Amino acid sequence: MRGAQRATAGDPADADLMRRTAQGDRDAFALLYRRHHAIVYRFARLMTGSISAAEDIVQEVFLVVMRDAGRYDATRAALTTYLYGVARHQTRRRLARDRHFVAFDGDGSEACPPVDDDPAAMIERRESVQQLRRAIVSLPRKYREVIVLCDLQDVTYADAAAVLGCAIGTIRSRLYRARHLLGQKMAGAGASDEDRQRLAMRCAV
C-alpha cells in the first residue's frame, strides 16, 4: 500500500508513531491522525454515502487506534491495512445500525472535478460523478468494498485481500462482478442521458 510506512528523516515511520501512541505520546497520535485520517474518511464516505456517518467512523477508528495502539504488530500488516480493517468493521456496524435509512447527505457539490473551460462538459462530469456515487452506494457491500478499495483508493489487490480477509482471486472476481454491476447501473441511470445533454446544452448557451 502506497505511503504506508514513511521513515525518512524527520518523518517517523507509522510503527514508531503507533509505539509512541501506545506510550501516551499525544503528538505521535495527532501526527498519525493527520497522516491517515483522509483515507479512512474517504473509505467511510464512499461506503456509506453519508458525510456525517463518515465523520463518526473516522472518530471511532481513531478511538480504536488510541485504545489498541499497543496491540498493533507492524510485521503483520501495514498501518493503512490495519486502518482499513478497523474502518471496514466500523462501517459495517454503522450500516447495520442505519440499514433502515437510505441517505446521501453529500451532494458532492463541495467537491467536483476541476473546472473545464466548457461548462456543459463540467456539468456532465459532475452529473456523472454523482450518478456513480449513487450507483456505488447501491451495490451489495462486498462489491462496494472492492470498488472503493481497488478502483477509488488505489489499494493493491494483495492489500485489499488482507483488509477483506480473502484470497486475491476473490478480490479479482468480486471486482469484475462489481464493475459489471456498476456498468449496468450506470447504463440504467443513463436512460436520461438525453435530458442531461439538453440541460448541458442550455447551460452552454
Next chain:
Amino acid sequence: MKSPHWDPHLASALDDLREVEGHVKAPPRVEAAVLAAWDRTHAARTVSPSRQRWQRVAAVAAALTISLGLAQLGRALQQTVRTPALEANSNDTLLLVGEPILRGEPVRVVRMRIPASTLVGLGVRAGSGVAQVDVDVIVGEDGVARAIRVGM
C-alpha cells in the same frame, strides 16, 4: 489506477470520482473531537504518584470509618432487639406463631397497633371496649414472624 477498459463511460466516471475524492479530507472538527477524546482519556489516566498515594490513604481511612460505623450500628441494633425482652413483664402474653426462636438468633421487634378483634382469632381476649391493641411482633432474620407479644 486500474480503470476497467471495457466500459469507457464507467472508467471515465471512476477516474473523475477518484480525482474528486483525492482532495477530500475530514473537517477540522473531527480532528478536534478525536484529540479531545485523547485528552479526556489521558487526563483520567495521568495522576501523579503523590496524588495516587493520598488517594490510597483516603480510601483506607474511608474504609476504616465505614467499618467502625457499621460495627457501632450493629451493636446498637442488637441492643434494640434485646431491649423489649428485658423489659418484658409478667403481664404480657407471648404468642408463638411460627418456628421457635433459637438461642442467639437475631430478631427484630416491630411494634404495631392492630384491631382487638384480630387477637380473638389468636385466642387472646382483649379488654372490653378496647378497639385497638399495641403488640410487638418478633420477626426472625428471614422476615417471618416468630411471636407476638401482647401487653395487657
